[in-house]
Amino acid sequence: MNLVAWAIVTCEVLFWVVILAGFTARYIFKRPTLGLIFLAMTPVLDILLLLISGVDLARGATATTAHALAAVYISVSLVFGKSMIAWADERFRYYVTKQGTKPAKRYGMDHAKHYFKGWVKHLLSFVLAAGILYGLILWIDDAARTEALLSILTVWSVVVGIDLIITVTYFIWPRQAKGSS
Template sequence: MNLVAWAIVTCEVLFWVVILAGFTARYIFKRNTLGLILLALTPVLDIILLVISGVDLAGGASATTAHALAAVYISVSIVFGKSMIAWADERFRYYVTKQGAQPVKRYGMEHARHYFKGWVKHLLSFALAAGILYGLIVWIDDPARTEALLSILTVWSVVVGIDLIITVTYFIWPRQIKGSAR
């Protein structure tokens, strides 16, 4: 694995470590300020990954799938970061500290609308990553060195389309409570 691939893995692991440390500080040790500081470190990981990828490409490296995935990681983190932290926070409070309400399971049209909002975020993260990747393609200005960037966009376009189809099916066939009559 190259440097950028290791940076992605490291940033993803550190993302969850920082979040868990923030929740632990906030809920177990009752250190709200420390918890907030730790949670605020999550965007710093994105900046570090962006710098590592940019320096590698500026140094003449050919863009790899890892470079493209760095852009994907950054865009997903920016668009979904707050909701991922809220999701994890809700589960940490309920399952670890036994505080707060049980996480909600959605059914019917409520689930369909919630999934649609997630698809819109997916589309936004795709658009942001596409902007980053096209920016890199223009900046490098060498099709031989940027082929991997464009191929990730092609694959992700298909994934966004499949996710849209799944989203539409939830409006046609709403998710039912297990064991209930359809």
């Protein structure tokens, strides 16, 4: 596994470590400022990953799937980061500290609308990653060195399309609570 692949794995692990550290500081140790400092470190991880990937490519490396996934990771983190932290915060408060209300499950049109909002975020993260990847392709200006970047975009465009189909099905056949008909 190359440096960029290890950086992605490390940044993903550190993302959840700093989030858990932030929640632990906030709720267990009653240190909200320290918790905020930990949570504010998540964008720093994205910048670090961007620098590692950019330096590797600037030194002449052939773009790999890992480089493409770095762009995907960054775009997903930017678009979904706040909602992922809120999701984890709600569960941490309820399941770990026994505070707050139990996270609600969504059904019917509420679930469909929520899933649609998630699909819009998915599309936005795809567009952002596509911009980063096309920027890298133009910057490197060597089709042989950037083939992996374009192939990830192709695969991801299919995934976004499949996710749209799934989203539409929730409006046609809304998700039902277990035991209801």
